Amino acid sequence: xxxxxxxxxxxxxxxxxxxxxxxxxxxxxxxxxxxxxxxxxxxxxxxxxxxxxxxxxxxxxxxxxxxxxxxxxxxxxxxxxxxxxxxxxxxxxxxxxxxxxxxxxxxxxxxxxxxxxxxxxxxxxxxxxxxxxxxxxxxxxxxxxxxxxxxxxxxxxxxxxxxxxxxxxxxxxxxxxxxxxxxxxxxxxxxxxxxxxxxxxxxxxxxxxxxxxxxxxxxxxxxxxxxxxxxxxxxxxxxxxxxxxxxxxxxxxxxxxxxxxxxxxxxxxxxxxxxxxxxxxxxxxxxxxxxxxxxxxxxxxxxxxxxxxxxxxxxxxxxx
Numbered sequence: 531x532x533x534x535x536x537x538x539x540x541x542x543x544x545x546x547x548x549x550x551x552x553x554x555x556x557x558x559x560x561x562x563x564x565x566x567x568x569x570x571x572x573x574x575x576x577x578x579x580x581x582x583x584x585x586x587x588x589x590x591x592x593x594x595x596x597x598x599x600x601x602x603x604x605x606x607x608x609x610x611x612x613x614x615x616x617x618x619x620x621x622x623x624x625x626x627x628x629x630x631x632x633x634x635x636x637x638x639x640x641x642x643x644x645x646x647x648x649x650x651x652x653x654x655x656x657x658x659x660x661x662x663x664x665x666x667x668x669x670x671x672x673x674x675x676x677x678x679x680x681x682x683x684x685x686x687x688x689x690x691x692x693x694x695x696x697x698x699x700x701x702x703x704x705x706x707x708x709x710x711x712x713x714x715x716x717x718x719x720x721x722x723x724x725x726x727x728x729x730x731x732x733x734x735x736x737x738x739x740x741x742x743x744x745x746x747x748x749x750x751x752x753x754x755x756x757x758x759x760x761x762x763x764x765x766x767x768x769x770x771x772x773x774x775x776x777x778x779x780x781x782x783x784x785x786x787x788x789x790x791x792x793x794x795x796x797x798x799x800x801x802x803x804x805x806x807x808x809x810x811x812x813x814x815x816x817x818x819x820x821x822x823x824x825x826x827x828x829x830x831x832x833x834x835x836x837x838x839x840x841x842x843x844x845x846x847x848x849x850x
Contacts, residue, residue, distance in 0.1 A: 534549065589608040605744075671755065720742065729756060
């Protein structure tokens with residue numbers, strides 16, 4: 531392994547040099563992170579020397595600048611990060627990337643969302659059920675309507691089938707390509723960004739936790755949820771958020787409502803969205819339209835019907 535070879539060469543020259551390695555058992559149930567002296571972040575483990583914190587070190591990444599380096603640099607708050615590629619050493623600033631600036635914009639979109647979809651994109655990562663329940667509790671505290679979705683592999687076409695949902699929270703592995711895509715019609719966010727949006731006890735810090743296990747109860751960066759009901763102005767729409775009109779929407783999720791047609795429906799976001807739409811698809815409208823005699827339809831191919839106006843005019847011009 532090249533990284534181990536470089537480590538062995540530099541270790542005699544740098545007294546406090548440490549090496550991180552891939553931890554293939556980080557997702558196994560019997561792995562006890564509390565009693566292990568090894569720190570595990572994004573599937574990589576490293577052991578710090580006694581009396582030192584991770585903030586006392588400088589990180590060195592062998593490879594090109596990319597998503598892997600950005601995730602590691604955001605998750606491990608070292609003094610500085612460097613990358614080595616093409617025989618050059620470059621300084622890397624993870625918190626000043628355009629990607630992170632866009633994430634903060636999407637957090638504001640999540641605050642304005644009235645209906646949120648929780649998308650399950652993994653069934654193999656440890657504690658994914660805890661992450662789902664944590665996100666659900668947070669959304670309930672903020673009186674947000676939500677749906678739990680499992681659609682297999684996520685793509686823009688699948689999520690576009692839920693137009694009533696304003697934003698999606700994806701439970702997935704840290705290096706999922708979903709969070710980099712701009713093809714989705716609605717914002718795609720992480721559990722940590724839900725914390726930043728709604729947990730007033732959570733503040734922006736030099737770290738950005740793409741691995742949801744770090745912020746779950748019992749995790750190294752868990753923060754107790756504290757809801758703030760103070761009104762604030764949206765930076766996107768300039769509307770006032772946390773107003774009293776939205777405090778009952780959670781109870782309405784399981785309430786019965788009567789639509790104008792007299793039918794009873796569950797007062798959920800999907801039914802309400804369909805009721806407010808001007809066009810609801812093909813409807814039977816039995817007894818509402820007058821009876822009409824049958825008429826002859828179009829004849830021919832779709833690109834040239836025999837009874838189309840343009841075709842009739844062309845034949846008349848040829849006859850003259």
